[in-house]
Amino acid sequence: MSGLLALLDDVAGIAKIAASSVDDVAGQAAKAGAKAAGAVIDDAAVTPKYVHGFSASREVPIVLRIARGSLINKLVILLPVALLLSAFADWAITPLLMLGGSYLCFEGAEKVMHALGHHKVNEPQLQTTEDGAAGLEEERVKGAIKTDFILSAEIMTIALAAIPDGDPIWKEALILAIVAVGITVAVYGFVAIIVKADDFGLHLVERGGALAGFGRGLVRFMPGFMKVLTVVGTAAMIWVGGQIVVHGLHELGMHQPYQWVRERSEAAAQALPQVAGAAGWATTAFLDGIFGLVLGFILIPLVQHVISPVIGAVRGIFGGARA
Numbered sequence: 001m002s003g004l005l006a007l008l009d010d011v012a013g014i015a016k017i018a019a020s021s022v023d024d025v026a027g028q029a030a031k032a033g034a035k036a037a038g039a040v041i042d043d044a045a046v047t048p049k050y051v052h053g054f055s056a057s058r059e060v061p062i063v064l065r066i067a068r069g070s071l072i073n074k075l076v077i078l079l080p081v082a083l084l085l086s087a088f089a090d091w092a093i094t095p096l097l098m099l100g101g102s103y104l105c106f107e108g109a110e111k112v113m114h115a116l117g118h119h120k121v122n123e124p125q126l127q128t129t130e131d132g133a134a135g136l137e138e139e140r141v142k143g144a145i146k147t148d149f150i151l152s153a154e155i156m157t158i159a160l161a162a163i164p165d166g167d168p169i170w171k172e173a174l175i176l177a178i179v180a181v182g183i184t185v186a187v188y189g190f191v192a193i194i195v196k197a198d199d200f201g202l203h204l205v206e207r208g209g210a211l212a213g214f215g216r217g218l219v220r221f222m223p224g225f226m227k228v229l230t231v232v233g234t235a236a237m238i239w240v241g242g243q244i245v246v247h248g249l250h251e252l253g254m255h256q257p258y259q260w261v262r263e264r265s266e267a268a269a270q271a272l273p274q275v276a277g278a279a280g281w282a283t284t285a286f287l288d289g290i291f292g293l294v295l296g297f298i299l300i301p302l303v304q305h306v307i308s309p310v311i312g313a314v315r316g317i318f319g320g321a322r323a
Contacts, residue, residue: 063192067188070145101292106241108235201216269283
């Protein structure tokens with residue numbers, strides 16, 4: 001009997017350890033996902049454009065196809081790469097984060113330039129293909145998945161950087177997998193709701209009755225909501241990108257502008273002691289955003305006149321070799 005009790009006690013101890021590990025993984029995944037959340041707001045604003053022009057019956061299937069491609073990006077391609085980086089090249093995480101942050105700044109600055117009427121941003125447009133509607137849908141889905149890959153890489157790198165050093169590789173893999181699935185479900189679930197909201201409103205109007213007024217209000221509300229979401233998404237891209245680059249420079253030994261931003265944040269908190277936390281955070285976010293916007297404006301001509309031509313030349317060389 002004593003042996004059985006000892007065995008049960010051991011099992012209970014193992015169960016407590018397992019439960020503690022699960023809670024720890026869930027907590028770390030939540031923290032890592034929260035840090036990566038700023039990078040996905042723009043994804044939620046941009047993705048509905050990929051279903052624009054298709055029949056209502058194809059909207060949700062297209063979103064689901066993009067979501068499946070996003071999961072493949074994160075779980076099949078990027079998660080193993082992230083684990084290899086963590087195991088053999090953790091020194092590369094910060095530079096990669098900064099590269100991704102610079103891309104976010106560039107994308108955000110492009111959208112600001114477009115809004116100011118000074119720059120054209122390529123948006124997904126409907127074009128006739130030899131395969132008709134099926135070929136158009138395939139082309140649109142592939143384009144969305146390619147765009148998602150870049151943001152997914154940034155999300156996974158941010159999540160990896162948020163995991164404490166010394167965790168076993170299985171734990172890192174589990175945390176990254178939870179972040180990948182959680183963010184993908186949240187983003188594309190939200191997108192599916194957005195693209196069907198106006199159809200739902202029209203359905204309520206057609207049914208009539210007490211909810212018809214709500215339906216009309218929903219139809220009128222969605223265009224403005226999409227504009228607000230686009231603005232918030234652009235601002236989030238610039239802020240997150242600027243923050244990543246500023247922190248990356250600090251970690252690489254270039255302590256300005258990080259130190260300057262921190263001093264301004266502390267000054268704002270001291271000036272408004274009643275809301276010190278909010279004042280400090282808002283100041284930091286604002287200054288990181290200004291830094292990101294300036295960096296993005298610098299990168300626009302660099303990408304146009306240097307990086308894009310080089311990439312085009314390389315593609316031409318390899319394309320000619322294949323031919």
